[in-house]
Amino acid sequence: MAEMIQPPLVDSTACFCRVDAGLKTVAGAKKYVPGTKLCLQPDIKLSIHPTRQKPSRSDRNRSQSSLLPGLPDDLAIACLIRVPRVDHRNLRLVCKRWHRLLAGNFFYSLRKSLGTIEEWIYVVKRDRDRKVTFHAFDPIYQLWQPLPPIPKEYSEALGFGSAVLSGCHLYLFGGKHPLKGPMRRVIFYNARTNKWHRAPDMLRRRHFFGSCVINNCLYVAGGENEGAHQSLRSSEVYDPKKNRWSFISAMSTAMVPFIGVVYEGKWYLKGLGSHRQVLSEVYDPGSDSWGPVYDGMVSGWRNPSASLDGKLYALDCKDGCKIRVYDEDTGSWSKHIDSKAHLGNSKALEAAALLPLNGKLCIIRNNMSISLINVSGPEDAGPRAEHLWETITGKGQFKTMMSNIWSSIAGRNRLKGHILHCQVLQA
Template sequence: MESVEASSNGQRILRIQAPIVDSVSCYCRVDAGLKTVAGARKFVPGAKLCIQPDIDPRAHKSKNSRRERSRVQSPLLPGLPDDLAIACLIRVPRVEHRKLRLVCKRWYRLLAGNFFYSLRKTLGIAEEWVYVIKRDRDGKISWHAFDPTYQLWQPLPPVPVEYSEALGFGCAVLSGCCLYLFGGKDPLRGSVRRVIYYSARTNKWHRAPDMLRKRHFFGSCVMNNFLYVAGGECEGIQRTLRSAEVFDPNKNRWSFVADMSTAMVPFIGVVYNGKWFLKGLGTQRQVMSEAYVPETNNWTPINDGMVSGWRNPSISLNGRLYALDCRDGCKLRVYDEATDSWKKFMDSKLHLGSSQALEAAALVPLNGKLCIIRNNMSISLVDISNPDKHVESNPHLWETIAKKGHFRTMVTNLWSSIAGRSGVRSHIVHCQVLQV
């Protein structure tokens, strides 16, 4: 924006003021060329740099009238410069973004790229949603997104068919907004190397490079925005694996890292104090534990108080390691490094039952709090910043934000326990948080 001011001696001074947001750029159409999973024949990088130059409608006049018309675009919002229009649109709640994409092509391009959501993140108005991947009673994989602001479950595109019945696959989030599914066991093809990912910005599934080894029921984690996988099983002579590999989303490439000390099928893992801890079963079905340090690319066997009292699910949040102390997730424990032991941390004082439907399946961080997700799709938020306060006098410390299937009375708890023992197989497989 330009403004003209008069100086004391009568001369005119032209001042150039920076716009609120950059309205001249191409709005980073980095995702416009991505192919969805269906029919994709080649790997497409998950992130590209914006290389389209700024457009000046007065420069490079062409005789082609069609090209000239394409340079002059209608405003995003009539009567407002584009920078002000974008400043308004980025403040629209995330739940309405699906509707905004349908308004016009310019709005769709804006909301399908990195520019729009980078501004939301920079200004601190990006929203976190909980994504739950569940195996239904018929063995099919489905998934659901929960908006904690409006406390509503939101629709999502269906899981690609190659993962609709997969077993033992991994799930992780890179760059805060891309949910990856990788590996696993196909009912017909056996162990696979495939990798796909869902972008919360485009609301679509995309392809990614395959892993280097076929594997299922393996361990995985994310450190410094690198995706690590290790161990697991694969059909063949060497059934249990020692190998480990890492995916770099910037280079869009998998690479091998150091092998584990011994082959393992992990059943629990967590990143804590810059290390990746894994606990699982070895080739002789004995319980084993190892820790991986990315800086040294080295695995070390672990046998201490942390591992011996470690239970699933667990989470590292704000530098402390938490785990559940009961099946329904209504009690929390915390690891104390000074004594190398697990201690009681917080009790909700409202226990739900011990059925499979009420079993806590995942712990994830959500808006600075600890989030507990159960198999009945109920979700609780725990404020762990004030452990000394009593839950009875401070109900906001432990609150339920999703009550789907949430049982409250003694009768319904008893009925749920009976149903759980009678073979209810619907359960949560993975749970992640995406920020957009």
């Protein structure tokens, strides 16, 4: 009989199959056993450990629980973006997916496109015990909302600035710490996550300075520094996209601003110079240049003031119940709206801020009372002017523990605190 062809025998001493399992792979075995060969047995694998294939993105999505049981995620999101802002704090507590959704820009971009985004008033106030506190007011439900306390470095600070970037980030910057002196520190509160965060420090230490926001960039100028308490000329800008501060052109003269406003794309400042004289300057970000201002706008300009729909408004009395508007053609301030119901000249009733809110002007007073004025009405409303005013606090909305907080905030036993900053944030 013909000799049967036998398959070659496997040299067990040179076969990777006999290599100790601790070497894990063929490559590892070959490194420690020179001259070895790959075993010809067909069931030998290069690795003794089975490989696991990572699930695809679609598989992971199928394994995740839906945002709302029984609905696809796109329909669930369509439902969630219509939930009033007052309930967002509770929505974040439902699950991790809801928390991530409500903390992201996508959720609020949908709310903005749908027209459901809401504006709240945020107040930074120095209370009777000289501590800085933080409050938020929902103008729709007319309720004060709980907020995380201001970080410790600003709980007793003086002369710090406040501004809003990206519509939802409230920045506090600079100021003077009672022990550490002037600061460069910058922090911000995110209205979407209800948390405080750090931001890059300013380039100069300063307090009692001017600040504004143009094209979503934060500008600061002037103020004082530690030492001889000399006024500063330096100016700088923070760009959130680059996440850094940069110096810009210095002011023409050193100044400690006490009033400022952005009007027609330029930043107007009015303050005291090194010799306590009143100075006025304007900054043009397009040309990065400062210049003096001598026209009628500055001469009749009073604090607080705000621009809305291309017009510049200022309060004409201490309680804010009379508003004037700047007429650029004549270069003068004219009477616009008078409520005919003035509140008084006490510190508690003094108007602390004038802000645009939902297309109207909003006046916030030291006793935390808030009024809305419809400035889109007739220029001279005459006896009907009082119908353009609306008070949105004090309507019996505080029926729980908030009523006690309101009593403390409002200072019914003669207010000794006062408002430092007011801003409007969207979410």
